[in-house]
Amino acid sequence: MPEATQSAFAAGLLKAAPPPAGVMAWNSPSPHRRYSVYRNNVSASLTDALAARFPASERIVGAEFFQAMAEAFIRVHPPRSPLLLIYGDDFPDFAAAFEPAREIVYLADVMRLEAARTRAYHAADAASLDPQALASIKPDRLGDLVFLSHPALSIVSSSHPAATIWAMNAGERPIAPIPDWRGEDALVVRPRMTVEVVPLPPAGASFFGHLAQGRTLAEATGAAMTDDAAFDLSENLAILLRAGAFTATRKDQDDEDRDRA
Amino acid sequence: MIPSALSQRAGAGFKPEHFAAIIAEPQPVGFFEVHAENYMGAGGPPHAQLGKLREDYGLSIHGVGLSIGSMQPLDRDHLTRLKTVCDRYQPESFSEHLAWSTHDGVFLSDLLPLPYTQETLFRVGEHIDEVQETLGRQMLLENPATYLLFAESTLEETDFLAEIARRTGCGLLLDVNNVFVAAINHNLDPRDYIARFPLEAVREIHLSGHSETVDDLGAPLLIDSHDTPVKDPVWALYETVLGRIGPVASLIEWDNDVPAWPLLRGEAVAAQRLIDAAARQRAA
Structure with missing residues (x-):
């Protein structure tokens, strides 16, 4: 049943999971690495969208920290629309409550400024x-x-x-x-x-x-x-x-x- | 229904960082292609730039977020936004992918594969009917780059695309790099795929670069990364296609590690040379 196939396929894209049943490759009945290409694409394209929207914030915390924070955000708040231009409106609030960023007290406000800048850009x-x-x-x-x-x-x-x-x-x-x-x-x-x-x-x-x-x-x-x-x-x-x-x-x-x- | 009607020339994917270089002088490209979703804001520089390009060049609007291959209903709001963009810019072509990207309301931002069965054939056909009716235009459907297969598939991808085109009247966008990537990934000969492809429905071709890695077992695994020049075997496959169908609108896609405009333009000029050669061959 294809809808069940898609549900199983989607379930493993936002968190690490083995390939769902029924997914195969010419040389393997359970192609982990091939399935993870899709998971990596999802993660990379969404973190890239957030990095494009919050470049100064990324510079403040560094690329590695930003990516980890973005991945944590994406797991809890995946996009509900294909309009990635405005994805991440609630990322500043998430960052304000993100324990590893607690000492960077100004980060959430810089992110709010960047979010406002993108909204202005597309207004x-x-x-x-x-x-x-x-x-x-x-x-x-x-x-x-x-x-x-x-x-x-x-x-x-x-x-x-x-x-x-x-x-x-x-x-x-x-x-x-x-x-x-x-x-x-x-x-x-x-x-x-x-x-x-x-x-x-x-x-x-x-x-x-x-x-x-x-x-x-x-x-x-x-x-x-x-x-x-x-x-x-x-x-x-x-x-x-x-x-x-x-x-x-x-x-x-x-x-x-x-x-x- | 407005038919897809790009001129039979080479084009380039438009990147905003190239805007100043592009408008500085006339460019040797017939059209630009943009991702529809980048022009769904209300205003600002994206629309100003696209409006300016539209004065001088053909336009292909290429959707990446409609999730036509989903077994769930299409997002009506998104379809309405696509109509707004198409109505505003009156592109010569609108295209989307044989893939899905939204599930249970979550947008996964990748072109995900689907099994090819009578059931998926029916649903994809319904979705394309809905798109073409809403937009009032013929759309082009693009073959995907895939990394794995489904045990439940009962149809070849080429037969699936041929039947979709027959049922809906849509055209096809043949991504030659995707053909090469998918063929290598599934241990097939890309020339066999081209031989089986319903070439009579092709209205546009995509060319791009890919990267190379290996799977769990060390077999070659190509990734449709759009981050390099078009590779030699893909150019060769493209020449084969042109030899079969003659000149056709052909786009260079370069979406990651985007180079300076002259390098991307050079790729388009190289494609144009092959289109011109195919035209001469036809005339001879």
Whole structure:
């Protein structure tokens, strides 16, 4: 029965097992090495897919460690879709709980940044907000603005300098000691065809997070100032426009309803 | 149903790292082939690059994740994604493998072998009907590189492929490297396989490199690794096929240890020379 044959064949591919009954070679009734070619192919192609998605993380832990961690992940979370482009969304959470990686406290956050970068790479294309569009809005109405997120936008927050560590291991800046070891937040954006990681100033993650949730500029500013009194609105607005994090603005919905009434 | 219609020229598997070199000047290839699954994201550089290539070259979309050889139902979501990619790029050809890769919802990311029986013949035929109906296109089915056999098989692979083509109207993608790899792995003469193959249904040929190892008993075991130039016996087998069927679209696949573009292009140019020779032979 072929479906049973396939079940037996599949069962030995994600873990070491002898060839299933009914599998043979011209010179052998139980071709271990030939069956293991398939197991090796499965393992290599899935670990390669993860290594392609998490290259800086692989560099941090080394190829051998990464492969062992990837194999452990694949056994527990094999792909449920042929779309390997997005395989491994839950790999960072797995790494956070992976005992051998416990001392690399920043690893999971670097992986979250890399996962966000791949999602941004494949996100829908969209034109970013034209900076001139803001200039035409009356100053007393700015607070009511609501921003529409660019499809590539995400915000990655870490209690470690994850963005700096990522940049050093992605060849974006030289590897060097980090004297000021503190949490970092970053935007991941793709205004055109290049994915960018934009470090955020204090309370920037709160500000952008609220805007991305559809809160007004005034609400996001208030929330950010509550989180950190040092929040600097003009600096964050400059980042907003330069990074292409949003595609358009609209006035607050309540306001529109009021205008219509 | 839109028939498969690649021009009878040499092509190359497209790798994003070659994009800048490819668009820098006109290339001596008739078409590029891409793996469908790499273009199933919403946007970004993959689509920008493929859109640009499509302006100047023929296109073959080659699926690696549909699991046509599965005894379980096809993944409808994946089939819909394939339709989206084909509708967007209107390729001259769409092809997939006589193999399975998904079982109980888990994607195993390899082209796995199946026994050849009346039952598998029926299921594969049904799957191909479903693909062709959904896409509105004739598809090509590729012969696999296999490392082992099934005791329950009752049909030769060549007879299986001929009957599938007859039942469904699909075309065949003859992977000459796979023929060589599988023949050596099963202690057969690759020329006998070609002699039995339903060559009249072939619409495209694949050429690639393989690596060599041995099985438990020390017998040669070839691996379809796509990581080297095409090897001499595979070129020789390809010439035999061209002599039988004349010029046909022929693709160089190179997926691992990918070389700089000029080396891959050189392989395509070598294939084109053999296609041209076959055309002259036909004319004579």
